[in-house]
Amino acid sequence: MTGDLLVIAQIAGRRCALSALDVKSVIEIGTITPIPRAPVWIAGITALRSQALTVIDCRRALGFGGGTDDTDWPTDHRAAVVADGGHSYALMVDSIEDITTAADEAGQVPGGFGPEWSRVATGMVETMAGPALMLDLAALLAGPETARHEIEAAA
Amino acid sequence: MDDLLADFIAETREMLEASGGELVAWEADPADRARLDTIFRFVHTVKGNCGFFDFPRLASLSHAAEDALADCRAGRREPDQQLVTAVLAIIDRIALMIDAIEAGDEFPEGGDESLIAAVDASHETAPSASLTEDKEGANPPLHAPADALLGTGEEHAAPYRRADAAAQRTIRLPVELLDRVMSGVSDMVLARNDLAHRLRQAGNQPTIDGPFERLTTILSDVRDAITRMRMQRIETLFGALPRLVRDLSAELGKQVMVDLDGGDVELDREMIETIRDPLTHLIRNAVDHGIEQPSARLAHGKREIGLLAIAARQSGNTISIAISDDGRGLDEDRIAAKAIATGLITASERQTMSRDKILNLIFEPGFSTAETVSNVSGRGVGLDVVRQNLEKVGGSIKVTSVPGQGTLFSLQIPLTLSIIAGLTVDVGGHRFAIPQSYVEEIVQASARALDFTRMGETALVTFRGNRVPCLMLGEVLGLDTCEIAAREPTLVMLRLASGDLFALAVEGIHNHGDLVVKPLAPAVMRSGLYAGSTLLDDGQPVLLxxxxxxxxxxxxMSDTRVRAIGSLEGEAAVTADAPRAMLFTDFAGRRSAVRLELVQRIETAPASAIDRSAARPRVVIDGLILPLIGLPEEALGMPRLRLLRLSDGACELLYAVREVEDAVELKDALHPVPEDPLAEAMTLIGGQPVTLIDAHALFALHGEPPLAAARPRCVLPDGEWARTILAPLVASAGYDILPEGTTDAAAIGIVFEDVFEVAEALGRALPARVIRLRDQPDAPPGCATIYRYDREGLLAALAEANRTARAEGEAA
Known part of the structure; x- marks a missing residue:
């Protein structure tokens, strides 16, 4: 973990880290074609050259009410392009801050990160740019419903 | 060395695969020259190659087979059943050895000698050469003339060998590399579109437009080629089937004939691999359970030989494969009893289930009807696995069966990475694509004309006299749709694979064309509404x-296939009965009809596209200026206009109508109306009188042949002056310039006076109409020539020549 390159982004006003190996590129989000009847955290699809990217609204994917028109957190209209299971996604975040290296292993903090964050976070990681929450890509892309299903199944 | 060995193994495998079908065909007709050659070539190649690699056992096996086959080719020996079996055994052994070599195992010793002996033994018992000749003479084989068989084999075999060597020049590539090239080409296409857009904005630039056009053509060629690289004929899969069926039927003591159809259907290479096992399984099942023993077949009055037909068809973005046998069929009661016994259904459920539903229970997990598990099927892999495998790639499977007559398995397989023809539609400000293969027809009409009604929550429209369910795409997708569009919807009539028809109401049709469909993220697929995404020419992503x-x-979607087939047949019968016509109301308020064959399309044009400055109004459609009739005298009070685009094959014209009603059948008698020159007849449609437009009169009066076809041709004199100075003038006068050296009697010739005189003096052939040019401004008296820089004179002469040519043409 130490020395790994991380992409530092702001999501819902929090500093988060993604492994730079997962992030193919950072793009300016252009026109998003909405997908009717798709889960709310899928903002739509957008074109990157000849590729269609599924745009994930990270705030909603975490389970927050957010959205692009939300003025609580300013956005810079950039997105990180990631691939998972043969499909490419654009992660819509507040802003992309930096690329930096991890200073230690991801660790837990007393009291946890809160229900929304715990689902997608592997832990806190110290970086050159300060502490950030390390995100699990697959959990993020699974969306908030899976968590609810798991809870229901467990109950 | 390892590379060479891998190549040897791959090549031998490929040939084994290809020769599987040949072997069985050869067995059916041992005298078949072409098959014999193929198999000979195979063993010959193996022998040659393994000498190189030092595989003595392979070499001796292939050598024995080669010797025996060479004797057959030279006519010294007749290929009989025994020989075929012996050669097949050797080829099987070769296949096993190849497997062992690839795995790096030692192949168990022994057994080779008996195989070699079998080939030789059949030689000793073979009939003498003279007997062979008699037999072949009496019963000439289908594939080669008898004399070719009796002559020396070598000359005849030679061309085959060369053709084959050329066809086998192939290389192996990793699929990822192909994918990368493909997406690269797609990116290039998008970059080209972007460039095209910018070039249009920048205006005409002849120096750039030419190369750009060339780039476009090359790109589309490359794109086609790349797409074909991924595709493979299903033949490669079919090739192994005759052998499979032969071995199975031999094992089970049955006689089965295989009928393969549609081998030229192309499928994604990966998809072919995916369906290989399910297909094999179904064939095993058909031979094992479906087709009866020969004696049982005879007892039921059937032919001794069972028929197994496998047919592949492409329809739109799916491939359907039908596997049908003429065996005993599925036993509904036994399946039901088994299903109840295994707890799949309850006895009361069984009472309400249709036969089809019961038959399709065989795909449920844990179901196998075979009472005795034979060596052939029942290897623990049930039909449920077949269905699972197909569903994994988005396919489906269904079974229908008639007791005592046979069973039909129909597989639907999507073309994964497919380029499909699609229609893009607009609804509520969004754009979606629909696969063209589903689209039966597009209907534009008012809600009233369609008899749009709501039964509870379901909307119905009347289409060709049938009530058809109608889905509002906007409602399906939960979009806000505008009111006006709802009153005058565009209906896309969709015919499902099951035969069911329904209407999808959209706000407008955007375009149609080829779409490269890519898969969507699983979270989006779960909505069940979308099959994929595609990018339009402008780079905008669109959902399919x-x-x-x-x-x-x-x-x-109904479950019963039978009903679907019935209704399709009924429809075909109806359409064959009566001619059909498009019913509409024109601007004079008259209900009229025009024969449906003439209607190319229903166009919707904005009022601004209509030009009424000339005596005859014109309208611009798709960048063409076309004559327009049927307009009212007064100004149009509407922003858009419905137009029927009529064509007689050569020329087109547009008929403005107030409202398009429907396509109807002309069932009633046609009463001629001599007083109206534009009416072919009056007829009754639904009890109302309707004027049927006389297409002949219409096109005679208003039709304008397209410009290109009407251009007269002109032959110019030789020389630089004619090419650079005269040609542009002639071309702008509306003539096509024929290339030098061509002769065309109908063309107008322009010649210099001196050339004309010489030609006349020598009696050389000249075009029928000639314009003579002279070099001096002043005309010598009594000479019908034109000074070569007399622009007006030249143009007048050209116009005159064109007029006389037309007059002659029309008189003729």
Whole structure:
């Protein structure tokens, strides 16, 4: 973990880290074609050259009410392009801050990160740019419903 | 060395695969020259190659087979059943050895000698050469003339060998590399579109437009080629089937004939691999359970030989494969009893289930009807696995069966990475694509004309006299749609694979064309509404609707295949009966009809596209200026206009109408109306009088042949002056310039006076109409020539020549 390159982004006003190996590129989000009847955290699809990217609204994917028109957190209209299971996604975040290296292993903090964050976070990681929450890509892309299903199944 | 060995193994495998079908065909007709040659070539190549690699056992096996086959080719020996079996055994052994070599195992010793002996033994018992000749003479084989068989084999075999060597020049590539090239080409296409857009904005630039056009053509060629690289004929899969069926039927003591159809259907290479096992399984099942023993077949009055037909068809973005046998059929009661016994259904459920539903229970997990598990089927892999495998790639399987007559398995397989023809539609400000293969027809009409009604929550429209369920795409997708569009919807009539028809109401049709469909993220696929995404020419992503799934979500898909077939047949019978016509109301308020064959399309044009400055109004459609009739005298009070685009094959014209009603059948008698020159007849449609437009009169009066076809041709004199100075003038006068050296009697010739005189003096052939040019401004008296820089004179002469040519043409 130490020395790994991380992409530092702001999501819902929090500093988060993604492994730079997962992030193919950072793009300016252009026109998003909405997908009717798709889960709310899928903002739509957008074109990157000849590729269609599924745009994930990270705030909603975490389970927050957010959205692009939300003025609580300013956005810079950039997105990180990631691939998972043969499909490419654009992660819509507040802003992309930096690329930096991890200073230690991801660790837990007393009291946890809160229900929304715990689902997608592997832990806190110290970086050159300060502490950030390390995100699990697959959990993020699974969306908030899976968590609810798991809870229901467990109950 | 390892590379060479891998190549040897791969090549031998390929040949084994290809020769599987040949072997069986050869067995059916041992005298078949072409098959014999193929198999000979195979053993010959193996022998040659393994000498190189030092595989003595392979070499001796292939050598023995080669010797025996060479004797057959030279006519010293007749290929009989025994020989075929012996050669097949050797080829099987070769295949096993190849497997062992690849795995790096030692192949168990022994057994080779008996195989070699079998080939030789059959030699000793073979009939003498003279007997062979007699037999072949009496019963000439189908594939080669008898004299070719009796002559020396070598000359005849030679061309085959060369053709084959050329066809086998192939290389192996990793699929990822192909994918990368493909997406690269797609990116290039998008970059080209972007460039095209910018070039249009920048205006005409002849120096750039030419190369750009060339780039476009090359790109589309490359794109086609790349697409074909991924595709493979299903033949490669079919090739192994005759052998499979032969071995199975031999093992089970049955006689089965295989009929393969549609081998030229192309499928994604990966998809072929995916369906290989399910297909094999179904064939095993058909031979094992479906087709009866020969004696049982005879007892039921059937032919001794069972028929197994496998047919592949492409329809739109799916490939359907039908596997049918003429065996005993599925036993509904036994399946039901088994299903009840295994707890799949309850006895009361069984009472309400249709036969089809019961038959399709065989695909449920844990179901196998075979009472005795034979060596052939029942290897623990049931039909449920077949269905699972197909569903994994988005396919489906269904079974229908008639007791005592046979069983039909129909597989639907999507073309994964497919380029499909699609229609893009607009609804509520969004754009979606629909696979063209589902689209039966597009209907534009008012809600009243369609008899739009709501029964509870379901909307119905009347289409060709049938009530058809209608889905509002906007509602299906939960979009806000505008009111005006709802009153005058565009209906896309969709015909499902099951034969069910339904209408999808959209706000407008945007375009149609080829779409490269890519898969969507699983979270989006779960909505069940979309089948994939595609990019339009402008780079805008568009979702492809999953028509079949949308229909089944709204319970519009019936389970019974039988009904679908019945209704299709009924429809075909009706269409064959009566000629059909497009019914409409024109601007004079008259209900009229025009024969449907003439109607190319229903166009909607904005009022601004209409030009009324000339005596005859024109309208611009798709960048063409076309004559327009049927307009009212007064100004149009509407922003858009419905137009019927009529064509007689050569020329087109547009007929403005107030409202398009429907396509109808002309069932009633046609009464001629001599007083109206534009009416062919009056007839009754639904009890109302309707004027049928006389297409002949219409095109005679208003038709304008397209400009290109009407251009007269002109032959110019030789020389630089004619090419650079005269040609542009002639071309702008509306003539096509014929290339030098061509002769065309109908063309107008322009010649210099001196050339003309010489030609006349020598009696050389000249075009019928000639314009003579002179070099001096002043005309010598009594000479019908034109000074070569007399622009007006030249143009007048050209116009005159054109007029006389037309007059002659029309008189003729």
């Amino acid at each position: 609707l999953d028509v079949a799934n949308i229909a089944s979500q709204h319970n519009l």
